[in-house]
Amino acid sequence: MDLLIDADDLAFVDEARIFFERDYPRDIIDKARAGIVLTRDDHVRAQQALQARGWLGVGWPAEHGGPGWTPVRRYLFEQELERAGALSIIPMAVIYIGPIVCAFGTPEQQAHWLPDILESRAMWAQGYSEPESGSDLASLAMTATRDGDDFILQGSKIWTSGAHWADWIFCLVRTEKTARKQDGISMICVDMRTPGVEVRPIITMDGSHELNQVRFDAVRVPATNLIGEEGRGWYYANVLLSAERVSYAHVGRKRADLAALAVLGEERLGANNGFRQRLARAGIMLDVVEISVLRVLTGDAEPAAVSGLKIACTQLAQEITALWVELAGRDRSALVDRSAAGWSAQAPAVPGFAVTRTASYLFERAQTIYGGSTEVQKTIVWRHLARGGALGRRA
Amino acid sequence: MDFSLSGEQQQLRDSVRGWLKSHHGFEHRRAISRSESGWDAATWTAFADDLGILSLADIAVPHDAVTVMVVMEELGEALITVPFLETVVTGAAVLRAAGGEAAQALSDGIIAGDVRLALAWAEPDTRYGWQPRTTRAVREGNGWRLDGLKSVVVGAPWATHLIVSALTDTGTSLFVVAPDAIGVSLMSYPTIDGRRAADVRFEGVVLSGDALLGEEGAALPVLERVGDISIAAMGAEAVGVMRRMLADTIEYTGQRKQFGQPIASFQVLQHRMVDMFMQIEMATSAVYLATLRLEAEPAERARAASVAKVTIGEACRFVGQNAVQLHGGMGMTDDAAVSHYFKRATVIEGEFGTTDHHVERFISVAG
Amino acid sequence: MNLDWSDDELAFRQEVREFFAENLTDELRSAGTWMTSVYADHERSLAWQRILHKRGWVAPAWPVEHGGAGWSVAQRYIFARERAAAGAPPVSPMGIAMCGPAIIGHGNDWQKAHFLPRMLSGEHFWCQGYSEPGAGSDLAALQMRAEDDGDALVCTGQKIWNTHADVANWGFFLVRTSRLERLQQGITFLLVDMTTPGVTVRPIVSPAGEHIQNEIFFDQVRVPKANVVGAIDNGWTVAKYLLEFERGGSAYAPDLQVRLDQIEAAARTVAVGDGMLADDAAFVRRLALARIRLAAFETYEFRAMAGPALSGASASVMKVLGTELQQHVTELGLLVAGRYGMAYQPQAGMPGGQVSLPHAHGTFVGPRQAAVAPLRYLNERAGSIYAGSNEIQRNIIAKTLRL
Numbered sequence A: 001m002d003l004l005i006d007a008d009d010l011a012f013v014d015e016a017r018i019f020f021e022r023d024y025p026r027d028i029i030d031k032a033r034a035g036i037v038l039t040r041d042d043h044v045r046a047q048q049a050l051q052a053r054g055w056l057g058v059g060w061p062a063e064h065g066g067p068g069w070t071p072v073r074r075y076l077f078e079q080e081l082e083r084a085g086a087l088s089i090i091p092m093a094v095i096y097i098g099p100i101v102c103a104f105g106t107p108e109q110q111a112h113w114l115p116d117i118l119e120s121r122a123m124w125a126q127g128y129s130e131p132e133s134g135s136d137l138a139s140l141a142m143t144a145t146r147d148g149d150d151f152i153l154q155g156s157k158i159w160t161s162g163a164h165w166a167d168w169i170f171c172l173v174r175t176e177k178t179a180r181k182q183d184g185i186s187m188i189c190v191d192m193r194t195p196g197v198e199v200r201p202i203i204t205m206d207g208s209h210e211l212n213q214v215r216f217d218a219v220r221v222p223a224t225n226l227i228g229e230e231g232r233g234w235y236y237a238n239v240l241l242s243a244e245r246v247s248y249a250h251v252g253r254k255r256a257d258l259a260a261l262a263v264l265g266e267e268r269l270g271a272n273n274g275f276r277q278r279l280a281r282a283g284i285m286l287d288v289v290e291i292s293v294l295r296v297l298t299g300d301a302e303p304a305a306v307s308g309l310k311i312a313c314t315q316l317a318q319e320i321t322a323l324w325v326e327l328a329g330r331d332r333s334a335l336v337d338r339s340a341a342g343w344s345a346q347a348p349a350v351p352g353f354a355v356t357r358t359a360s361y362l363f364e365r366a367q368t369i370y371g372g373s374t375e376v377q378k379t380i381v382w383r384h385l386a387r388g389g390a391l392g393r394r395a
Numbered sequence B: 001m002d003f004s005l006s007g008e009q010q011q012l013r014d015s016v017r018g019w020l021k022s023h024h025g026f027e028h029r030r031a032i033s034r035s036e037s038g039w040d041a042a043t044w045t046a047f048a049d050d051l052g053i054l055s056l057a058d059i060a061v062p063h064d065a066v067t068v069m070v071v072m073e074e075l076g077e078a079l080i081t082v083p084f085l086e087t088v089v090t091g092a093a094v095l096r097a098a099g100g101e102a103a104q105a106l107s108d109g110i111i112a113g114d115v116r117l118a119l120a121w122a123e124p125d126t127r128y129g130w131q132p133r134t135t136r137a138v139r140e141g142n143g144w145r146l147d148g149l150k151s152v153v154v155g156a157p158w159a160t161h162l163i164v165s166a167l168t169d170t171g172t173s174l175f176v177v178a179p180d181a182i183g184v185s186l187m188s189y190p191t192i193d194g195r196r197a198a199d200v201r202f203e204g205v206v207l208s209g210d211a212l213l214g215e216e217g218a219a220l221p222v223l224e225r226v227g228d229i230s231i232a233a234m235g236a237e238a239v240g241v242m243r244r245m246l247a248d249t250i251e252y253t254g255q256r257k258q259f260g261q262p263i264a265s266f267q268v269l270q271h272r273m274v275d276m277f278m279q280i281e282m283a284t285s286a287v288y289l290a291t292l293r294l295e296a297e298p299a300e301r302a303r304a305a306s307v308a309k310v311t312i313g314e315a316c317r318f319v320g321q322n323a324v325q326l327h328g329g330m331g332m333t334d335d336a337a338v339s340h341y342f343k344r345a346t347v348i349e350g351e352f353g354t355t356d357h358h359v360e361r362f363i364s365v366a367g
Numbered sequence C: 001m002n003l004d005w006s007d008d009e010l011a012f013r014q015e016v017r018e019f020f021a022e023n024l025t026d027e028l029r030s031a032g033t034w035m036t037s038v039y040a041d042h043e044r045s046l047a048w049q050r051i052l053h054k055r056g057w058v059a060p061a062w063p064v065e066h067g068g069a070g071w072s073v074a075q076r077y078i079f080a081r082e083r084a085a086a087g088a089p090p091v092s093p094m095g096i097a098m099c100g101p102a103i104i105g106h107g108n109d110w111q112k113a114h115f116l117p118r119m120l121s122g123e124h125f126w127c128q129g130y131s132e133p134g135a136g137s138d139l140a141a142l143q144m145r146a147e148d149d150g151d152a153l154v155c156t157g158q159k160i161w162n163t164h165a166d167v168a169n170w171g172f173f174l175v176r177t178s179r180l181e182r183l184q185q186g187i188t189f190l191l192v193d194m195t196t197p198g199v200t201v202r203p204i205v206s207p208a209g210e211h212i213q214n215e216i217f218f219d220q221v222r223v224p225k226a227n228v229v230g231a232i233d234n235g236w237t238v239a240k241y242l243l244e245f246e247r248g249g250s251a252y253a254p255d256l257q258v259r260l261d262q263i264e265a266a267a268r269t270v271a272v273g274d275g276m277l278a279d280d281a282a283f284v285r286r287l288a289l290a291r292i293r294l295a296a297f298e299t300y301e302f303r304a305m306a307g308p309a310l311s312g313a314s315a316s317v318m319k320v321l322g323t324e325l326q327q328h329v330t331e332l333g334l335l336v337a338g339r340y341g342m343a344y345q346p347q348a349g350m351p352g353g354q355v356s357l358p359h360a361h362g363t364f365v366g367p368r369q370a371a372v373a374p375l376r377y378l379n380e381r382a383g384s385i386y387a388g389s390n391e392i393q394r395n396i397i398a399k400t401l402r403l
């Protein structure tokens, strides 16, 4: 048992660090730092820079253009990316649907979709949640009815992140009414330009437009867009998730945040003991979360622990946003439009972080809602425990 | 990066677990802790002869932190009373730092099952600081004269040797003192977790020159390190204690029926047990961190140990309180194992520094 | 709206203070100050009750006609605060605070005339017999049988967790007289002389080693029907009435204020580094947060006692918040105790019952506050379990939130 990092991995860390310093678009890092709202094009350029190095398809097999990293190496990469203040990879295409297409798609589908994803020619959205199906996702009602070589889609998806930027959407739809709700669900990909697809924005409480409602009114989709077999959509949606179960940890970003909070805290509050103590507790929690993440990556943790870790990570993320707001004090009240450089002139006496971090505080409440809410996650963990999962121990 | 145990460590764990299961049940534990001396000779002898785990005190080899962790977790789950932590972990760590013939002899004595140590470090006014305030040793001829008072020396009534920290002209030093030496008096009492401790008074105790352990005046960094080693091991014990409390609670709520159903069918209780579980998992990670950083440079080692102590302390409190709560009235009885585990957890929470103490220490070493 | 005491109330406070100054002996003061749980030492608590009795102050909430003090809620609050500050032991609640109100509310004239004076004088010392092994949170599932036999009910069965049953000479019990459709029906509220043949009491030892709770076994115990409070089969009504008293009948804040003061005083004597714990920034914050919580809670108690019921569940709200604050205060006590909190020294305190675990006799080490701190911490875990566990209280509150 040890915490040592291989010489190869250490060399990789250096390589990544140099990459982010030299070869990654500096202006994007600066823009993100300045809190200016990022555009679709910013993300495209950022991902292209990663792909230029072959580092975009992080979870993909090498034969489909992935870098073929071990979990630990991938973790180190993410650490460096976040440390550098580079943009996180938008997960919908690269992290979510890409690996599914790699594993279950036909050669034609792979040839059609995968290169566009890696080259950032296409953006994707995830169409799972519906107005009446959130935590109880398996109850979803949007239908896909076979009609010759096509499916006709009818229904509505909601909370769809980035649908307004997306070229494609992968949806869970009901192709059959079955005794077990999960058995009648299929996964199908839809070109967003197909007639009958309508995207309506949902503005979140921080004032930003990230979410959408997507309606499907008699949308005709070729049956060749079906992933794998009919009725297996639930399986495809879930089976690869385990590889992504710690992608929400963002340890590097949290560490960078805590370091910044320490400096700014000292500046603004002096030796305020209450703040320092809270910050230290977050630092302590982060150290522990990091080891827990590494345990998961190296296969040491029980399944129950893996589900539970999402709760700890998101709770810590929210505590960090709360620390920012605490530091902002009264300055948290300013709400300004950050679509262009120089936005801080709208509230000249308010420090920039107060504006951006308050917005994060509001938006990041979502972390404990999406990706399996905290409550739902606890119920999943409980099922493991009730089966004796607490007593099982590493080999 | 690797979190797996070696084949040997797994075997040792299984044999320790197996022995404790068949020889150290709850009734044995309770009877021992209620006895006049609280001393569990049978278990100590078995540790020496059957299980061989006292050999972890061998100072001829480096401290094997991972194996100690593995063993401590099992000892926690069985809620042992014997001073394994005090002797094999804390005591041996002091001996290892001191080195030399006298230390090796004591180490050999531990392995044979004959020597038991207790570290007399805290004083009524020191709270969790390692530096003595009033206990003093002054040179007298070739030896020393020791005066002072040490508080809540855990394991002292069972110890064959006390290791005492004292101020000397050049700083803080450590001495080996026989509990029955002239001028040493023990005021012994049980601890709330059914073990034994004493306040120990030293009045003009005459020590020979070789009673000094290690270099004179150089003990503070040694004690800091010994403290971190002890925190890591005690944390592993805590994980064992907590796993057992959770297991008992899951089992109890699964079989206890109220309102016509097992009380584990109520979601609030399910989610509470999940919260307990997650605290234990975090504590486990924290113990790994502290254990695997014991050989790092002092600031990093201290940081990891403080991370562990805070995480363990909070987990002990949360898991312990809720294990009792979910047992209802039953949890409030001396008959229920869970109440005994809760008391051990409560002691662990307060030993080697409270949560507040270690948050402050984390701040001071993490910058 | 105002939060001030009136002149009359201030005068009353003065009167109470003088009374305490004159009547509270050091021994009694010690019994109140060094309690290790919510239960005071039996003998001393009874001795103090007799002193109060002379003054007519045993039962603050009872009407004067029944021998109570007939005080307003404000007066009761002032009295509780002064009692805590003076360190007087509390009067055992089972009789005065629980059974008494049940008899006053639902008893007949004979019961009032016979039991109330004896309860006040301490001649009758009461225990409560509700819970059973199979009926804890689900109290209505209780099984203990009481069969009709002429002018008596014959009781067979078991009760559990009965506080002070070992020293009580009377107990009030819930027994099943009929099996009816709803579990809550068919229960009878019965007063039992604990010396009746067939009653056996066995000790339960707490984690702090104290014997305060008991099991009670009934084997064909004949109890005169004259001891039924309310009607046969209608005991649940009486029990529910009484539960309200148990849950919200007395204020928590007065004791907590005093306890926090004591903790702060103790922290002034504990060295940390070169300073004192009372000046340690982390400790100061913890104490301040506790005081803030308590200030809000106390105001809630004032609101509850001053006005019409706050909500259907305000008694439950008070029980949950009050006991959790109480538990928190014991955590602070343990924090102050530091390493001395590891020592088991019940002899330094005034436990509410016999101590049976091995412990050092006579003297103790460390500050006395530190010796009682872990015992209080352990014992106080019961606060969220008894009198309707806090989970059950939250269920009750949740029902009132739904429109």
Ligand SMILES: Cc1cc2nc3c(=O)[nH]c(=O)nc-3n(C[C@H](O)[C@H](O)[C@H](O)COP(=O)(O)OP(=O)(O)OC[C@H]3O[C@@H](n4cnc5c(N)ncnc54)[C@H](O)[C@@H]3O)c2cc1C
Binding pocket: A125, A126, A127, A128, A129, A131, A133, A134, A135, A136, A158, A159, A160, A161, A162, A211, A366, A369, A370, A371, A372, A373, A374, A375, A376, A379
């Ligand atoms: C910012 C954001 C981005 C999102 N992006 C996408 C996306 O790109 N694509 C997509 O498909 N979806 C997306 N979602 C949707 C997300 O997956 C759902 O919000 C989530 O599944 C919860 O569903 P719901 O909102 O309907 O809440 P509900 O399911 O109605 O839950 C409401 C509350 O009830 C609790 N609850 C529900 N069931 C239980 C239970 N059995 N026991 C205890 N508590 C329970 C929940 O924990 C929650 O607190 C996004 C959501 C957000 C907020």
Ligand SMILES: Cc1cc2nc3c(=O)[nH]c(=O)nc-3n(C[C@H](O)[C@H](O)[C@H](O)COP(=O)(O)OP(=O)(O)OC[C@H]3O[C@@H](n4cnc5c(N)ncnc54)[C@H](O)[C@@H]3O)c2cc1C
Binding pocket: B256, B258, B259, B263, B266, B268, B269, B325, B326, B327, B328, B329, B330, B332, C127, C128, C129, C130, C131, C133, C135, C136, C137, C138, C160, C161, C162, C163, C213, C382, C385, C386, C387, C388, C389, C390, C391, C392, C395
């Ligand atoms: C110190 C002490 C003194 C006592 N004194 C007396 C006395 O004098 N007289 C007397 O009659 N009784 C007394 N009791 C008994 C007390 O009233 C019961 O312990 C209490 O009602 C809980 O019942 P139980 O112990 O059977 O726990 P259970 O009912 O078995 O409960 C176990 C756990 O399950 C939870 N739970 C149960 N049902 C639900 C639900 N529906 N939803 C969510 N959670 C639930 C509980 O909250 C608890 O955490 C005393 C208890 C203690 C600890």
